Amino acid sequence: MISNKKAIVGALVIALVSSLLTLNVGALFGKIAIVPMNEYKQYKEFEKMYSLKSSIEQEYYKNPSESALVEGAIKGMFEGLNDPYSTYMTKKEFDALLEYTKGSFGGIGVYVSAEDDGFITIVSPIEDTPGARAGLKAGDKILKVDGENVSSKDIDKAVSKMKGEPGSKVTITIAREGQQEPFDVHITREEIRIQTVKSEVKEDGIGYIRITTFDEKTAADFKTNLNALKSKGIKALVIDLRDNPGGLLDQCQEISDELLGKGTIVYTRDRSGSEEYLKSDEERKLGLPIAVLVNGGSASASEILSGAIKDNKAGILVGTKTYGKGLVQQVFPLEDGSGYKLTVSQYFTPSGAYINKKGIQPDIEEKDETKQLDRALEYLKSKIK
Known part of the structure; x- marks a missing residue:
């Protein structure tokens, strides 16, 4: 007691x-x-x-904008993550991101990435756009936009500056490997309407589908093109993902459904170690030999699709090592129209490979881009029954 x-x-x-x-x-x-x-x-x-x-x-000698100070502080928090893929976006920048995923915008037509070296790097120019016609190349470093210095930490601002009304002009300052001095490229903006999927029948009844990015319409367009090829009696399929920087994961999943049958597409792991598996839930499978063309510009969702095809033994990869982006971002809208992207997990191919900054090695390596398609066709001809 x-x-x-x-x-x-x-x-x-x-x-x-x-x-x-x-x-x-x-x-x-x-x-x-x-x-x-x-x-x-x-x-x-x-x-x-x-x-x-x-x-x-x-104390500041001018009357500062409180909203500008708050915006700057918010951007600073994201910069503190030292993650080029996690960024805060103003309303204008966030609207531009949403516009991009819909497949139509005014600009020069290049895909860019924020690199660890502090530079904004062109992943790939979009086919038949002002950027491509001006000679911009994958691997080019963007130093300035209209004379203003840009870096990886403000990639969204740089992208916003490169976009604009069709007919307006913009000057991009480029550093290119093999050239001692940076140089200016003067480009007239156009309405960029991205046709993300194209197809044709190659020799010996081999179908060919080119996917340039994964936007809101890509999966539906892929199904339409694949069905058209199947109606022509194709015996094998080439999927061209070269210089495809990625895009929407759900579109990648829908395309995988058309090719893999039942199987794991990718799995993610968050900060707590919790894993989530994304599976192909359709019972249908293409059932034809597949060769996927890849290179250093094949990133993100392109690597997910490539890894799923390779690890599920649904086909082989031909070309050069892929880009190596193994991180998943989620986009969050805010009430005032602004928003942010945040890296929420890592992703792994079905076999457990973590590809971030490593990429995926092709089954058949061919560094000469002019010969990559021929190597794929050669392989598929040997597999046609």
Whole structure:
């Protein structure tokens, strides 16, 4: 049995511990509210930012825009991640991203990526666009847009500056491997309408489908083109993913459904180690020999489709090593029309390969781009029954 004296002492100890855990200053002075310790620590972490904001507003020689300060602080948080794929976007930048996924926009027609070296790099120019006709190449580094320096940390701003009204002009300053000095490329913007899927029948009844990116219409267009080829009695299929920078994962999944039958397309792993498997849930399978053309411009969703075909033994890869992007981003809209992209997980091919910064090696390596299709056709001819 506990005595009353011990009970009182115990109650005081419990009260003291409770006040320490919750910073119960208010109980002592009656002026400060009870604040949980974790919230207090969080407040202290942001106290410097609030103090600096106040100093800028009071001491800066011009009257600063509060909204600009807040936007800058938000962008700074994302820069602190040191992840070029995680970015905050203003309303204008976010609208441009949504416009891009719909497959039509005014611009020069290049796919770009934020690289660890701090530069914005052209992954690939889009076929038959101003950028492609101006001679921009995969691997080119974009140093300036209309004379303004740009870097990987503000890639969305750079993309926004390259877009614009059809007929308007923009100057891109490029650094290219093998050339000592940067040079300017003057380009007139056009309405970029991306036809992401094209097809034809090659020699010996081999079908050919070219996919340039994965936007909202790609899977439907792929099915239409594949059905047209099947109606012509094709005996094998080439899928060309060269210089395809990726896009929407759900479109990649729908295309995989047409090719793999039942099987794993890809699986992801988040920060807690939790894994989620994306499977091809259709029972149909193409049932024809497949060769996929890839190169260093084949990234993201292109690598997911390539890895799924390779690891499920549905076909082979021909060309050169792929880009190597093994991270998954999720897009989040905000109430004011702005939004952000955040890397939420890593992805792995069905065999468990983690390809980030490594890429996928082709089954048949061919560095000469002019010979890659011929090598694929040669392989498929040997497999036609």
